Amino acid sequence: MSSPVAMISGGGTGIGLAAARRLARDGYRVVLTGRRIDPLNVAAEQIGAVALAGDMTDTASVQEVVGGTLDRFGRLDAVLANAGGHGFSTVVDTDDEFWATSLDANLTTAFKLCRAALPELSRTRGRIAVISSLAGIAAGPSVAGYTVGKHALIGLTRSMARDYGKHGVRVNAICPGWVRTDMANAEMDELCAAMGLEGRSAAYAKVTEHVPLGRPADPEEIAGTIAFLLGPDSSYITGATLVADGGAHMVDLPTISFDALS
Numbered sequence: 001m002s003s004p005v006a007m008i009s010g011g012g013t014g015i016g017l018a019a020a021r022r023l024a025r026d027g028y029r030v031v032l033t034g035r036r037i038d039p040l041n042v043a044a045e046q047i048g049a050v051a052l053a054g055d056m057t058d059t060a061s062v063q064e065v066v067g068g069t070l071d072r073f074g075r076l077d078a079v080l081a082n083a084g085g086h087g088f089s090t091v092v093d094t095d096d097e098f099w100a101t102s103l104d105a106n107l108t109t110a111f112k113l114c115r116a117a118l119p120e121l122s123r124t125r126g127r128i129a130v131i132s133s134l135a136g137i138a139a140g141p142s143v144a145g146y147t148v149g150k151h152a153l154i155g156l157t158r159s160m161a162r163d164y165g166k167h168g169v170r171v172n173a174i175c176p177g178w179v180r181t182d183m184a185n186a187e188m189d190e191l192c193a194a195m196g197l198e199g200r201s202a203a204y205a206k207v208t209e210h211v212p213l214g215r216p217a218d219p220e221e222i223a224g225t226i227a228f229l230l231g232p233d234s235s236y237i238t239g240a241t242l243v244a245d246g247g248a249h250m251v252d253l254p255t256i257s258f259d260a261l262s
Contacts, residue, residue: 004077006230007031007069009056009113011049012039014181015131016082018219019226021047026227029073033065034083056083056109059116066116076120078230081110081153082131085183087145094144102145107152114156114171118164125168127230130157134177134245150175154241161239170238172229177245178207178216210256212247 006023010016011032020030020043030049032040033056040051050072054065069076087094087102094102110130121128135143136150157173164171178184188203197203204216225244228234243249 002075003027003029005029005031005069005073005075006078006080007033007066007076007117008080008082009109010034010083012036012043014183015176015179015219015222016080017043018223019080019082020049022220022223022227023230024048026231028078031069056113057104059112062112062116066120070120075124076117077124077126079113079117079121079126079128080131080226080230081113081128083109084131084149087147087149088143089145090142091144099145103149106146106149107156110153111156114160118160118169121169122164122167128160128169128171129226129229130171130173132173132175132241134175134243134248136173136175137241137243137249157241158239165238170234172234172237172239173241174222174225174229175241175243175245176217176222177211177248178204179222180204180216180218184216208246210248210251210259211245212251215246217244217246
């Protein structure tokens with residue numbers, strides 16, 4: 001049997017790149033896609049993957065990427081819907097254009113990629129992992145569009161798992177907390193400027209102060225979770241939401257003041 005084929009959106013940096021490296025080590029033939037071809041080409045050369053530029057908000061572009069993958073490899077076995085971002089404002093401060101951009105980036109990208117891939121995944125009894133966020137089960141300040149999009153990804157995951165399980169397709173969502181990526185680093189820089197913190201390490205320490213594990217994740221740790229959900233050891237798991245946040249989601253906020261007593 002030939003090696004399985006995995007496609008990763010947003011595969012040039014961060015979690016997507018870490019997942020690409022892990023899946024390549026696990027024996028997958030990997031296709032990286034995203035809007036920026038330069039980081040995709042660099043990543044593809046490093047890990048022996050294929051780079052196909054594509055805008056996951058554009059139906060024709062998505063179909064071209066999926067079609068290009070099938071032309072090259074003849075199959076598709078796994079999809080990581082990882083593209084996302086945008087949506088950092090309150091509801092009142094979000095105009096119609098920014099609202100649409102937020103939902104496109106965080107929800108439509110996954111919807112259109114999965115829609116194009118599902119016919120082939122139904123044939124190969126494939127797997128999908130959808131990257132949501134801790135913002136998919138909770139709400140931070142001034143991130144309305146991002147929060148709504150990440151919540152909706154969990155609904156999309158469940159809908160696909162319900163409809164395509166009869167074809168052997170498994171679909172699961174992952175909700176990471178803070179992960180050391182370029183996007184998170186930029187947020188840490190903003191926090192440093194706003195709070196007078198000295199360096200990203202201080203900022204990461206601040207945002208994980210009440211996280212039970214007391215630190216952010218490295219991208220490779222989330223990649224391990226992705227590899228599990230796309231691999232055979234999770235063969236009876238579908239429609240699940242796996243939270244990988246160091247325990248942040250279970251913290252009872254009203255009792256934080258009692259930490260000093262423990």
